[in-house]
Amino acid sequence: MKRSLALAMLLVMSLAPSARAANEADYKAAYAAAEAASKEAAGMRNQWTVTVSALAAAKKAADGGDFDRAVAAAREAEVLAKASIFQATSEKEAWKAMEIR
Amino acid sequence: MKQRATVLLGSAFVALAALAFAATRVIAADKVDPVADAKAFQNFFFQKFPNVKHEDFVNGPYSMNEDMKRQWQEKEEFPPYEFALDAGKEMFSTPFKNGKTYADCFPNGGIGIRQNYPYFDEKEGKVVTLELALNRCREANGEAPYSYVKDEMASLTAYMAYTSRGKPMDIKIPDDPRALAAYENGKRYFYTRRGQMNFSCASCHVQSPGERIRAETLAPALGILNAMPIYRSEWSGMGTTSRRFVTCNSQTRAVPLEPQSDEYRDVEYFLSYVANGLPISGPGARP
Numbered sequence: 490m491k492r493s494l495a496l497a498m499l500l501v502m503s504l505a506p507s508a509r510a511a512n513e514a515d516y517k518a519a520y521a522a523a524e525a526a527s528k529e530a531a532g533m534r535n536q537w538t539v540t541v542s543a544l545a546a547a548k549k550a551a552d553g554g555d556f557d558r559a560v561a562a563a564r565e566a567e568v569l570a571k572a573s574i575f576q577a578t579s580e581k582e583a584w585k586a587m588e589i590r
Numbered sequence: 591m592k593q594r595a596t597v598l599l600g601s602a603f604v605a606l607a608a609l610a611f612a613a614t615r616v617i618a619a620d621k622v623d624p625v626a627d628a629k630a631f632q633n634f635f636f637q638k639f640p641n642v643k644h645e646d647f648v649n650g651p652y653s654m655n656e657d658m659k660r661q662w663q664e665k666e667e668f669p670p671y672e673f674a675l676d677a678g679k680e681m682f683s684t685p686f687k688n689g690k691t692y693a694d695c696f697p698n699g700g701i702g703i704r705q706n707y708p709y710f711d712e713k714e715g716k717v718v719t720l721e722l723a724l725n726r727c728r729e730a731n732g733e734a735p736y737s738y739v740k741d742e743m744a745s746l747t748a749y750m751a752y753t754s755r756g757k758p759m760d761i762k763i764p765d766d767p768r769a770l771a772a773y774e775n776g777k778r779y780f781y782t783r784r785g786q787m788n789f790s791c792a793s794c795h796v797q798s799p800g801e802r803i804r805a806e807t808l809a810p811a812l813g814i815l816n817a818m819p820i821y822r823s824e825w826s827g828m829g830t831t832s833r834r835f836v837t838c839n840s841q842t843r844a845v846p847l848e849p850q851s852d853e854y855r856d857v858e859y860f861l862s863y864v865a866n867g868l869p870i871s872g873p874g875a876r877p
Contacts, residue, residue, distance in 0.1 A: 536845040537786045584781040589634045
């Protein structure tokens with residue numbers, strides 16, 4: 490659990506804009522990572538709508554040749570997907586705290 | 591800029607969830623006891639809203655607010671679901687191409703039985719909702735199934751609810767470990783947080799009934815399915831139980847499940863079971 494938190498922080502930091510402009514390869518790598526995470530979330534039956542829209546935005550930007558924007562959106566999608574995976578994992582037990590007893 | 595904000599939100603959520611997780615570790619897993627659950631569930635609402643008559647909980651947001659209740663009672667003189675009701679009655683009595691009707695698929699010819707749905711089918715080993723049973727009836731008679739979120743299904747279930755008005759919800763959990771597991775899965779689904787907003791069904795319908803969210807007053811979870819299907823002005827039409835679940839999931843920025851997925855069937859089973867004893871009031875009309 491602590492590890493996921495650190496992971497989320499790292500991801501946030503990795504979103505800091507880099508000095509050089511992104512290219513297609515950067516986009517493909519970022520998109521593949523985001524897609525893998527979002528598939529995992531969907532497999533846990535916990536996809537977020539915002540992950541789906543960020544992935545779509547990434548694709549659209551890349552199609553228009555704007556790889557800076559495409560990479561940013563793909564990374565955003567990855568962070569969101571990872572947060573949803575974390576949510577689904579912790580809720581496996583945490584839901585019991587909400588139960589009316 | 592917008593991206594930063596989203597990401598911050600994402601990580602704030604993760605931190606919060608971590609806290610919540612740590613806090614719940616202490617609760618021991620104990621065995622599933624639906625009878626005790628239902629009692630506790632009903633008592634929670636009866637105590638939280640001591641002025642609401644027990645049988646009024648089935649009227650959703652109207653049970654929470656006197657002004658709204660008055661508006662609703664005026665509306666009931668010319669109910670907006672009347673059109674669906676007439677259509678449903680007509681559909682119900684019109685034979686399929688093979689000459690059979692819906693009445694042939696249901697106990698008591700489908701009249702006055704809404705309170706027994708969903709039920710646990712021991713042959714299939716799963717929960718069967720009324721919407722599902724209706725489509726299975728169609729398919730068994732060579733007809734194409736209806737969409738679970740559109741008007742035809744809403745009309746059929748509206749008619750079946752109407753013939754059952756006032757009958758107390760009467761959901762059984764047979765002595766079958768799979769039935770108990772389905773019930774427990776429904777309960778888990780109901781209390782599980784999901785979506786970017788990190789809300790469970792209970793966040794809105796247990797913790798905040800009577801409160802307003804955007805222009806709407808939240809219905810209490812107790813008896814929340816007794817009025818289904820419902821007419822909503824916002825939809826300018828009728829909505830099935832499936833449609834409502836999908837809409838509620840989307841509101842928390844969770845991707846909805848497929849209508850009649852196992853989770854939706856099970857959560858319907860759970861919510862109906864804990865409403866046992868409260869009258870069927872469907873079809874309903876909402877502002």
